[in-house]
Amino acid sequence: MSDENVSPEENRAIGSAIKEELARKRLTRAALANKARLSLSTLEKALSGQRPFTLATVVRLEEALGHPLRKARNGTGHEALAPDSLGSYARPAVQWLEGKYLTIRASFGDPAALYTYLTEIHWDTTLSHLAYRESERIDADFKHDGAVSVPHQSGYIYLVTNRHGQYRIAILSRPMITGEMYGLLTTLQLGKGTQLTPVSTPIVLMPVSSRAEATFGRIDAAMPAHAKYLALLKRATEDPFVLMVQAKV
Numbered sequence: 001m002s003d004e005n006v007s008p009e010e011n012r013a014i015g016s017a018i019k020e021e022l023a024r025k026r027l028t029r030a031a032l033a034n035k036a037r038l039s040l041s042t043l044e045k046a047l048s049g050q051r052p053f054t055l056a057t058v059v060r061l062e063e064a065l066g067h068p069l070r071k072a073r074n075g076t077g078h079e080a081l082a083p084d085s086l087g088s089y090a091r092p093a094v095q096w097l098e099g100k101y102l103t104i105r106a107s108f109g110d111p112a113a114l115y116t117y118l119t120e121i122h123w124d125t126t127l128s129h130l131a132y133r134e135s136e137r138i139d140a141d142f143k144h145d146g147a148v149s150v151p152h153q154s155g156y157i158y159l160v161t162n163r164h165g166q167y168r169i170a171i172l173s174r175p176m177i178t179g180e181m182y183g184l185l186t187t188l189q190l191g192k193g194t195q196l197t198p199v200s201t202p203i204v205l206m207p208v209s210s211r212a213e214a215t216f217g218r219i220d221a222a223m224p225a226h227a228k229y230l231a232l233l234k235r236a237t238e239d240p241f242v243l244m245v246q247a248k249v
Helices: 008-025 029-035 040-047 055-065 091-097 226-238
Strands: 099-106 114-124 129-135 145-149 157-163 166-172 181-190 196-207 217-219
Touching: 008 029, 008 040, 008 055, 029 040, 029 055, 040 055, 091 114, 099 226, 114 226, 166 196, 181 226, 196 226
Parallel strands: none
Antiparallel strands: 099 114, 099 196, 114 129, 114 217, 129 145, 145 157, 157 166, 166 181, 181 196
8 A cells, every 4th residue: 555645635635534433433533543553643643734644544544434535536537547656557458457366475484385375456446546455364464455556667567565664565577378477576574573584585476266276375395286386486487587686606
């Protein structure tokens, strides 16, 4: 989800809508901030106009209130476009990307195993761009969601999560004729205690028409799906879609 600020006009409208919902639901600002996983200071400053709402903050508040705070951007009679920061694409130009994908990468905990989960790419009508969300993860606390960038210049597809300036990104090729997308995932790996370490791994997104076709979770070498998924993952570096470069010492 992008940390882009909403417009001043929308900012005022969102502030009014929040105050109305607080009164209707008899919620305190502190209770709303806690439910939306925001600091009370952040909420107070946004409501008073001292700082703008970000899209990520608004989404959290909408989820906490169970009520939409933004007007759909594609109801103006003009074709909705994604923001320039995501490639200025229209939905018809990227609709072929929408769907559910089996996501395959190496297991960070065991080099001999693979890790798989579901990634869904969909059009967010409120934000007017493609978004993605993960599910079917055995480590559900670490599932991600965010924006999809499709710039014309590079020809690659980017799945981007921005959480208060902390980024996670997957750079993917355009789909092959059979639908697979190959690329590189860069994220943070949780180590001992609270230590985080940058880590990168090849990644594959394979379209699935039903969950019955995919195996999710940790895929050990003895499991039937391992050989098929490993062959797909190896293609990312062998074709190569991804170059892993390290200086020789």
